[in-house]
Amino acid sequence: MSTAERMLQAHPTGSSGPDLAECISACYECAQACTSCADACLGEQNVGELIRCIRLNQDCFDICVSTGNVLSRRTEPNAELIHTQLQACVVACRACAAECEGHAHHMEHCRICAEACRRCEAACTQLADTTAR
Amino acid sequence: MSTAERMLQAHPTGSSGPDLAECISACYECAQACTSCADACLGEQNVGELIRCIRLNQDCFDICVSTGNVLSRRTEPNAELIHTQLQACVVACRACAAECEGHAHHMEHCRICAEACRRCEAACTQLADTTAR
Amino acid sequence: MSTAERMLQAHPTGSSGPDLAECISACYECAQACTSCADACLGEQNVGELIRCIRLNQDCFDICVSTGNVLSRRTEPNAELIHTQLQACVVACRACAAECEGHAHHMEHCRICAEACRRCEAACTQLADTTAR
Amino acid sequence: MSTAERMLQAHPTGSSGPDLAECISACYECAQACTSCADACLGEQNVGELIRCIRLNQDCFDICVSTGNVLSRRTEPNAELIHTQLQACVVACRACAAECEGHAHHMEHCRICAEACRRCEAACTQLADTTAR
Numbered sequence: 001m002s003t004a005e006r007m008l009q010a011h012p013t014g015s016s017g018p019d020l021a022e023c024i025s026a027c028y029e030c031a032q033a034c035t036s037c038a039d040a041c042l043g044e045q046n047v048g049e050l051i052r053c054i055r056l057n058q059d060c061f062d063i064c065v066s067t068g069n070v071l072s073r074r075t076e077p078n079a080e081l082i083h084t085q086l087q088a089c090v091v092a093c094r095a096c097a098a099e100c101e102g103h104a105h106h107m108e109h110c111r112i113c114a115e116a117c118r119r120c121e122a123a124c125t126q127l128a129d130t131t132a133r
Numbered sequence: 134m135s136t137a138e139r140m141l142q143a144h145p146t147g148s149s150g151p152d153l154a155e156c157i158s159a160c161y162e163c164a165q166a167c168t169s170c171a172d173a174c175l176g177e178q179n180v181g182e183l184i185r186c187i188r189l190n191q192d193c194f195d196i197c198v199s200t201g202n203v204l205s206r207r208t209e210p211n212a213e214l215i216h217t218q219l220q221a222c223v224v225a226c227r228a229c230a231a232e233c234e235g236h237a238h239h240m241e242h243c244r245i246c247a248e249a250c251r252r253c254e255a256a257c258t259q260l261a262d263t264t265a266r
Numbered sequence: 267m268s269t270a271e272r273m274l275q276a277h278p279t280g281s282s283g284p285d286l287a288e289c290i291s292a293c294y295e296c297a298q299a300c301t302s303c304a305d306a307c308l309g310e311q312n313v314g315e316l317i318r319c320i321r322l323n324q325d326c327f328d329i330c331v332s333t334g335n336v337l338s339r340r341t342e343p344n345a346e347l348i349h350t351q352l353q354a355c356v357v358a359c360r361a362c363a364a365e366c367e368g369h370a371h372h373m374e375h376c377r378i379c380a381e382a383c384r385r386c387e388a389a390c391t392q393l394a395d396t397t398a399r
Numbered sequence: 400m401s402t403a404e405r406m407l408q409a410h411p412t413g414s415s416g417p418d419l420a421e422c423i424s425a426c427y428e429c430a431q432a433c434t435s436c437a438d439a440c441l442g443e444q445n446v447g448e449l450i451r452c453i454r455l456n457q458d459c460f461d462i463c464v465s466t467g468n469v470l471s472r473r474t475e476p477n478a479e480l481i482h483t484q485l486q487a488c489v490v491a492c493r494a495c496a497a498e499c500e501g502h503a504h505h506m507e508h509c510r511i512c513a514e515a516c517r518r519c520e521a522a523c524t525q526l527a528d529t530t531a532r
Contacts, residue, residue, distance in 0.1 A: 003295050003382055006378050007298070007299055007302035007303065007306070008302070009374075010306065010374035010375040010377075010378060011302070011306045011309065012306060012309040012310050013309055028297070028298050029269050032270055032294050032338060033270075033273055035334075035335050036270070036273035036277070036338045037273065038457075039340060039341050039454070040273070040276065040277045040278060040340075040341075042453060042454065043279055043340065044278050045278075047446055047450070048446055048447065051208060051209055051446070056211065058206065058437075058457075059202070059211070062198070062199035062202050062203065063199050063218065065195070065199075065331065066196050068301075069191070069301050070192050070195065070196075072298060072302045072305060073191065073301065073305040074306075075184060075188055075306075075308045075309035076188045077188075078228050080224055080228070081192055081221075081225050084221045084225075087221070088214075088218050091217040091218075092214050092217075095211050095213070108275075109273055109276040111276075113273070136432055137431055137432075137435070140436065140511055141435070142507075143439065143506075143508040143510075143511060144435070144442065144508060145439060146442055161427050161430070162402050165402065165406070165423065165467065166406055168468050168471045168472065169407070169410070169472075172321070172472040172474050173406070173409065173473075173474075175317050175320060175321060175474045176317070176412055180313055180317070184309070184313070188305070191304075191324075198464065201431065205435045205438060206435075207438060207439075208438050208439075208441045240409075241408075241409035242406055242410060244409075245406055246406070249402055318475040321472055321475045322475075322477065324472065325469050325477070325480055328465035329465050329469075329484065331465075332464075339454055341450060342454045342455075343454075344494050346490055346494070347458060347490050347491050350486055350487045350490040350491075351458075351462065351490075351491075353483055353487070357479055357480050357483040357484075358480050358483075361479070361480050
């Protein structure tokens with residue numbers, strides 16, 4: 001069981017289900033992968049061809065950490081805020097994944113980062129579907 | 134002229150208009166006000182009545198910094214990502230402002246924070262309207 | 267193998283050793299635990315006794331994410347910056363752990379958070395020892 | 400009077416002096432300038448010569464936002480944590496300023512960013528000197 005899941009179970013508001021823990025973990029994992037991929041791209045010889053990738057990695061990092069934080073907070077939640085933030089995260093992850101996938105065949109860091117983005121996109125999409133707008 | 138505006142003018146992609154600079158400044162100003170308001174609420178005797186305010190301050194901080202960063206980046210922008218992020222920021226600022234306004238008559242920090250949230254909400258709303266979806 | 271470790275191995279600068287991957291993972295895990303613990307404390311009946319804990323959780327979150335990001339970047343590293351940041355992270359994790367440990371016997375979220383802080387403190391201490399000042 | 404200064408005056412712990420407000424504002428201004436400079440560098444034709452600058456901009460952003468947050472919080476402060484964080488911020492700002500100054504003569508965004516870094520370095524140095532270790 002992940003630390004995120006243990007923390008959710010220990011929260012005074014009570015249990016919350018595995019989907020939320022999975023989504024929180026996916027957000028922070030994607031965030032770390034994006035910081036790492038942006039930096040790996042910066043270190044590549046052909047950095048000039050990776051500008052869009054670096055930029056989307058940075059946006060995706062920012063939005064994934066925010067989403068992970070918003071979801072980690074269970075006290076006095078605001079359903080509309082959570083729903084809109086999940087949508088922003090889905091869009092950011094999808095854009096970053098699509099860009100990374102275009103480089104995945106010759107850059108392993110883009111391949112791994114695209115995986116993390118797709119996992120986060122799927123988790124946020126699923127959670128948004130079960131969240132009242 | 135603010136540092137944000139000077140940085141935009143110095144960007145290799147060229148000039149961008151005062152609305153963008155205003156929105157970026159409003160995002161970071163709101164973020165700082167939210168960190169400060171959450172902490173001021175924590176220091177109040179009646180902290181038990183300010184839980185929702187602290188929580189929304191924290192969410193609003195996260196989303197405002199992300200939005201300020203996304204907007205500060207002008208290289209290879211993704212219109213859909215920017216638009217969705219602006220919408221998330223509008224929702225977060227509106228929710229935080231509404232909560233702070235409920236405490237504004239007896240807590241000056243909530244009054245100032247509500248002002249910063251409304252300024253950011255307005256700037257993001259205006260920018261979202263002029264951004265292709 | 268964690269995503270952080272896979273990303274490090276895929277970085278163009280080459281391999282980096284398991285200590286770095288462990289430290290990066292510990293930083294983000296601690297950051298998430300701190301966001302979660304601050305919010306769990308906010309939801310407790312005796313929130314008035316947990317003000318210092320919430321405040322240190324917030325500081326520790328900020329510093330752990332920054333440290334995780336700085337360490338994730340391997341292109342053109344600045345040894346002095348990394349060393350000083352690791353020291354700041356050690357101090358933040360130690361302070362937050364000590365506070366959480368004081369509540370650990372009757373609040374599970376503080377117990378788990380203290381564990382994450384101590385793991386991060388240890389990983390940063392070890393890495394700082396092997397990093398030239 | 401800046402929003403940061405007004406928020407400090409409205410804090411329940413009472414007045415705090417202009418140095419703190421100046422340092423908080425300098426931290427967030429430097430953070431924004433760093434995000435903007437990293438992106439402007441990414442958009443330059445000679446991006447390959449700006450890798451170190453982009454990397455330091457990113458580190459400096461992370462550390463400046465963390466420092467701005469830590470300083471904005473006045474409830475239950477931890478003097479050692481604040482002092483160590485200020486030192487980390489001084490080191491990050493100095494490194495980023497030195498790099499940006501090397502490009503300042505032909506890139507206006509680096510010139511403005513270096514100014515913001517030096518202002519933040521000076522404010523953090525001064526505040527660290529007046530803070531008990």
